[in-house]
Amino acid sequence: MMRKRTQVREPRTDAEGERTMKKDFNGKITRGTQRTLDAFFDATMALLQVKSFADISVNELCEHAGYPRATFYNYFEDRDDLLTYCWTALSRQAELADLASTEPEHRIDIALDAMADLLESNTEPLSAILKNNPPESAMFASLHMFIERQAHEIIRTCIDRDRFDLPADLIADHYANTVLLVLDWTYLRGHPLTREQLHDYMHTLLRGVE
Structure with missing residues (x-):
């Protein structure tokens, strides 16, 4: 029986070929959205201080943030997308x-x-x-x-x-x-x-x- 091949998503890029985030968080966002983003930000920063990014799974991020995988993928394309958001949040x-x-x-x-x-x-x-x-x-x-x-x-x-x-x-x-x-x-x-x-x-x- 042939195994179904997993489709690999290409990262979103802008006109100059730079990777872009799944969602634009620069405008006005709701309190609920901010709470969710803060939770994933805190989870990412906490986990990165104890282990390498390569060893951090989406499930682990969701467990620490207190949200299901569906919520993660509603906001972020993948772990790299979340990481980009974290640097953006820090830069503010x-x-x-x-x-x-x-x-x-x-x-x-x-x-x-x-x-x-x-x-x-x-x-x-x-x-x-x-x-x-x-x-x-x-x-x-x-x-x-x-x-x-x-x-x-x-x-x-x-x-x-x-x-x-x-x-x-x-x-x-x-x-x-x-x-x-x-x-x-x-x-x-x-x-x-x-x-x-x-x-x-x-x-x-x-x-x-x-």
Whole structure:
């Protein structure tokens, strides 16, 4: 008897080929939906601090969250989709000042501080999560990619486009990649720096275009 082949769903992607979530949670949502999302967020963060993402099943997530599998799949495509939501929820803790009203030469520092503040405010759980999910793991790659995308989105709003002869998007990518590099070195790969050192490293690496 032939065994029925399991159909593998392709992840949802946007026009640029980036993976997108099953649902858009950026708009106004009900209290019930928020309670559900909070429960799955808490379950994911708790489990990641004691085991690797690869070893966490949907059933385990549902058990810790207190919801059935049907509810999970009503909100999320799969575990990766839930993980993306968790990083998005964490990023909302970052408090960015009004960059448009800030002097252009200071915007990059404000953006760096906002992302550094976010990582530092979650040092304890992040350390536990990274202990169970090393740099070669899928979860680390997911976190790294999310921070990279956030950095690019933020930095594109910081660039003073009139300062350079090079294309603005190219400069924005260069700045974002540099910010990601020092954040990754400091917070994800375990090379502690003071905030002053963090800024010094960034500006030293950016000196080629500043």
